[in-house]
Amino acid sequence: MSGYVRLSVIFLFGAALGIWTFIEPWVIHYPFGARHQWTPSMWSNAWVGAIVTAVSLVALVLTVAVGLRSAVEAHAAAQVEPE
């Protein structure tokens, strides 16, 4: 069970860092291109942030779901055993 918690924390940090990467160009005021277009750095940050956030959130949801299911199964097994 503790393995699931540790992984969830790591994935949570990953999602947070991904979101930060996505919004970083506007927070740090990356310079815009001509006619207020996005520069390659902004595109790079946006893509990397989006991908890492999506992967981290999917991994987080899966980890929490599997961890909860295994906890419920362990609880049910512990209740059946004494009888």
Added chain:
Amino acid sequence: MTIRVILAMTWSVVTGLAGGWLVLSPWAVGGQGGEDWTTVTTAQVRTGVGFLVLAVLGLALVVGEGVSALREAGVLRRRAPAPGPWESQVGGREEQTLPFSEDLDRAMITLAQALAADLNRDRRPGSPERAGSLDNQGDDRP
């Protein structure tokens, strides 16, 4: 266990690649021209290093889980902790010599059985070895 390992490894690979790309991207996309780092370069390198650290942490978690799973399966043995200065020397020595004493016991039993068999063979009256040894004794006498 398997789902956790696959998830963590995939996530670590994706995050590590993202971090590596973020560190290199100021030079790859031509955002960093001169020698002094711009604000954008500094921010991207810092974020990339953060991703790399997270990826290494994820990989370490996976390796730790794998090692513990192997230990539970009995493939790997847990290393015995080194005896501290507060522990008695005798206790530590007993723990360390336990397998050796078992081997020694086994060797002693085998040796005793071999000696007993040898003695039984020598005690037989018509044993050629015994006769030979007596003859030799007679030859040695002056």
